[in-house]
Amino acid sequence: MLFPLGGPVPENDIIGRDSFIDTLQMRLAEGHSVMLAGPRRIGKTSLAQEVLRRLKKQGLYVASVDFFRLSSKRNIAESIINSCLENRTGIRRTLDAVWDQAKLLAGSAKIAVKMKDLEFNIGLPRKEMDDETLMEYAFSLPELLAEKDKKRMVVLFDEFQDAGQITGSDIYKKMRSFFQLQRNVSYLFLGSKEGMMQSLFGGKKQAFYRFATVLPIPQIRESDWELYISRKFRGKNIETSSEAVKEIISLAGGHPQDTMLICSEAYYTLLEVEETKLSLDIVRIAFDRAMATLMPVFDEMLDELSKKHLVREVLHRLAIGDIIYKEKNHPYDVKRAIDQLTLTAVIEKEGRGKYRFVEPMLKEYIVRNYQDG
Ligand SMILES: Nc1ncnc2c1ncn2[C@@H]1O[C@H](COP(=O)(O)OP(=O)(O)OP(=O)(O)O)[C@@H](O)[C@H]1O
Ligand SMILES: [Mg+2]
Structure with missing residues (x-):
C-alpha cells in the first residue's frame, strides 16, 4: 500500500509525531506511566508502537497487549506472559513452548534454559493454574523480569477500557494493587473510548486514579502532511501541485486516516486514468470515492446514534x-x-x-x- 490504511502504520509512514514520540519515550523510560485517550483512527496504536520500538532499541524491555483482541481472563494472562517473555526468548508464543513438553524440540530446550532462573523465583507458569492465579502471575511478571535482568520495562495496554468489559471491573483493582508496587516498570495505557478512559484515570473512586499522566494527543501539523504527501507521490513519479495537496488536507479536515484515504483514492484514480499529475480535479474525484467507501461506516454510526x-x-x-x-x-x-x-x-x-x-x-x-x- 502506498498510503497505509486501517491499522498501525510502519515506522517510515508515521507523520508529524516526532516530538510527541520523544516526550513519551522519555517519560516512560524515566518510569512514568502515561495514559492517552483519543477517538478512533487518529493514530494511537501507530504512535505507541513506534515508542515501543524506540524504547527497545534503547535497551529497555517492552511488552504490548491489545485488549480488543482478547476475550477472557485466561487470554489476558497468557497474552501478558507471552509478551513479557518474548524479551527473554525472542519468540512470540513462549507459553506454547513451555507447556508443550511432549514436543520439546531443540528450540524449546533453549527456551527452557532461558527460563530456568524464573523457575526458582516465582516458578514457571503452569497450564494447570486456574485463571485467577495465572492472571496474578502475569501481573507480577514484568517487575520480576525487569529486576532479574536489571532492565527497565515498559508495558503497553491498548484499548485498555475493554479489560473491564471482558472480565468485570475488578480487574482494574487487581492490576493496580500489583502495578503500584513495581519500581522498574512503567505502563502506557491507550483507549479509544475517551469517556471511559477519563473516568478510569480521573475519577477519585476509580482504581487508576492518578496512576498515570494523562496527555492529550496533538494534531498532526499541515506542513508535515504536505511534505509527506508530495514525497510519496514523487516516489511514484507523480507530480503534485501544492494547491492539490492542500486541498486533500483541507477536505479531510485534520483526520489522519481520512487524509490517508483520500490520498490513496487519488493514487488509484491516477493509475486508472493513466495520468502523472495530481490536479484539483483528481482530488475531487478521490474525495467522492473516499466518501463512498466511508458511507457504510457513517451509516452505521448514525444508526447507532439514532437510538x-x-x-x-x-x-x-x-x-x-x-x-x-x-x-x-x-x-x-x-x-x-x-x-x-x-x-x-x-x-x-x-x-x-x-x-x-x-x-x-x-x-x-x-x-x-x-x-x-
Ligand atoms: N501519524 C500518522 N501518520 C500517518 N498515518 C496515520 C497517522 N496516524 C494515523 N494514521 C492513519 O490512521 C490509520 C489508523 O491508525 P492507528 O491504527 O494507529 O489509529 P488508532 O487511533 O489506534 O485507531 P483505532 O481506534 O482503530 O485503534 C492508519 O492506518 C493511517 O492511515
Ligand atoms: Mg488502535
Whole structure:
C-alpha cells in the first residue's frame, strides 16, 4: 500500500509525531506511566508502537497487549506472559513452548534454559493454574523480569477500557494493587473510548486514579502532511501541485486516516486514468470515492446514534450550522444529546457552546444527505 490504511502504520509512514514520540519515550523510560485517550483512527496504536520500538532499541524491555483482541481472563494472562517473555526468548508464543513438553524440540530446550532462573523465583507458569492465579502471575511478571535482568520495562495496554468489559471491573483493582508496587516498570495505557478512559484515570473512586499522566494527543501539523504527501507521490513519479495537496488536507479536515484515504483514492484514480499529475480535479474525484467507501461506516454510526432521543437531530443541526437549542425541545434533552455525542467522540468541545466534528467527512456526509432530503 502506498498510503497505509486501517491499522498501525510502519515506522517510515508515521507523520508529524516526532516530538510527541520523544516526550513519551522519555517519560516512560524515566518510569512514568502515561495514559492517552483519543477517538478512533487518529493514530494511537501507530504512535505507541513506534515508542515501543524506540524504547527497545534503547535497551529497555517492552511488552504490548491489545485488549480488543482478547476475550477472557485466561487470554489476558497468557497474552501478558507471552509478551513479557518474548524479551527473554525472542519468540512470540513462549507459553506454547513451555507447556508443550511432549514436543520439546531443540528450540524449546533453549527456551527452557532461558527460563530456568524464573523457575526458582516465582516458578514457571503452569497450564494447570486456574485463571485467577495465572492472571496474578502475569501481573507480577514484568517487575520480576525487569529486576532479574536489571532492565527497565515498559508495558503497553491498548484499548485498555475493554479489560473491564471482558472480565468485570475488578480487574482494574487487581492490576493496580500489583502495578503500584513495581519500581522498574512503567505502563502506557491507550483507549479509544475517551469517556471511559477519563473516568478510569480521573475519577477519585476509580482504581487508576492518578496512576498515570494523562496527555492529550496533538494534531498532526499541515506542513508535515504536505511534505509527506508530495514525497510519496514523487516516489511514484507523480507530480503534485501544492494547491492539490492542500486541498486533500483541507477536505479531510485534520483526520489522519481520512487524509490517508483520500490520498490513496487519488493514487488509484491516477493509475486508472493513466495520468502523472495530481490536479484539483483528481482530488475531487478521490474525495467522492473516499466518501463512498466511508458511507457504510457513517451509516452505521448514525444508526447507532439514532437510538437515543434527539441525538441525530442535534447532530444534523451541528453539521449544517443551525441553532442547537430549539424551542420545541427541552434544553435538558438537547444537553443530553450533546453529551452523548461528546462521549462517543463524534464531536469535541471547542469552546463555550462550540463544537467540532472529530471526523469532518462525517459532517460533509450529513450535509449532503440532508440536502437530498
Ligand atoms: N501519524 C500518522 N501518520 C500517518 N498515518 C496515520 C497517522 N496516524 C494515523 N494514521 C492513519 O490512521 C490509520 C489508523 O491508525 P492507528 O491504527 O494507529 O489509529 P488508532 O487511533 O489506534 O485507531 P483505532 O481506534 O482503530 O485503534 C492508519 O492506518 C493511517 O492511515
Ligand atoms: Mg488502535
